[in-house]
Amino acid sequence: MRAVGVVADHDPPPTLTDLYRARRLDMVRLALFLVDDLHTAEDVVQDAFAALCRTYGTSLHGLQDPGAYLHTAVVNAARSVLRRRRTARAYTPPHPAAGAPVDEGLLLAEEHRQVLDALARLTRRQREVLVLRYWSDLSEAQIAQTLGLSRGTVKSTASRALDALEKKLEAGR
Structure with a gap:
C-alpha cells in the first residue's frame, strides 16, 4: 500500500x-x-x-x-x-400556558351530572326534542319527521323544554 x-x-x-x-x-x-x-x-x-x-x-x-x-x-x-x-x-422552550385548574374536570363532571339530572325530570317529549336538537344536532324539520310531530310543535316544545330545564337547574343550585 x-x-x-x-x-x-x-x-x-x-x-x-x-x-x-x-x-x-x-x-x-x-x-x-x-x-x-x-x-x-x-x-x-x-x-x-x-x-x-x-x-x-x-x-x-x-x-x-x-x-x-x-x-x-x-x-x-x-x-x-x-x-x-x-x-x-x-434553546429554551416557551413556558407552557397555565393549564386548567386541577379540579376543573370534577367541577365540569358535576355540572354535567346536574344537567343530566334536570333533563331526566323533563317530560319524555321535551327530553326527546332537546336531545335530538342539541345532542344529535337535527333541524326542527328533521326532529318533526323523526317524532311524527309538526314543525310548530317541535319549536314550541323545545322552547318550553329549555325554560323548564333552566328552572330545574336554578332550583338545584
Missing part, C-alpha cells in the same frame, strides 16, 4: 479506498476528540468520505492532497456538530 499524504507530481493520487484504509481510524480519533461521542465521530468521518466521493469520485483525480482535504472536511463537520449542539442547548 502506498503512503497517503502529499502526492508527488509523478505519482498518481491514491484512490478513495486507499485513503479510507489509511486514514479512517485517525479521522475517527480526531472527530472523537472534537465531538466527544463515538457514534457522532463516526458519522462525521463517514459524511466527510461521502462528500469527498461526491466531489472527486473514487479515483480522487484533481485533488492535490486528499489527506489534507479529508482532515479539513472532518474538522469542519465536527464544528458544525458542535454549533448545532450549542444551539440546541441554548
Whole structure:
C-alpha cells in the first residue's frame, strides 16, 4: 500500500479506498476528540468520505492532497456538530400556558351530572326534542319527521323544554 499524504507530481493520487484504509481510524480519533461521542465521530468521518466521493469520485483525480482535504472536511463537520449542539442547548422552550385548574374536570363532571339530572325530570317529549336538537344536532324539520310531530310543535316544545330545564337547574343550585 502506498503512503497517503502529499502526492508527488509523478505519482498518481491514491484512490478513495486507499485513503479510507489509511486514514479512517485517525479521522475517527480526531472527530472523537472534537465531538466527544463515538457514534457522532463516526458519522462525521463517514459524511466527510461521502462528500469527498461526491466531489472527486473514487479515483480522487484533481485533488492535490486528499489527506489534507479529508482532515479539513472532518474538522469542519465536527464544528458544525458542535454549533448545532450549542444551539440546541441554548434553546429554551416557551413556558407552557397555565393549564386548567386541577379540579376543573370534577367541577365540569358535576355540572354535567346536574344537567343530566334536570333533563331526566323533563317530560319524555321535551327530553326527546332537546336531545335530538342539541345532542344529535337535527333541524326542527328533521326532529318533526323523526317524532311524527309538526314543525310548530317541535319549536314550541323545545322552547318550553329549555325554560323548564333552566328552572330545574336554578332550583338545584
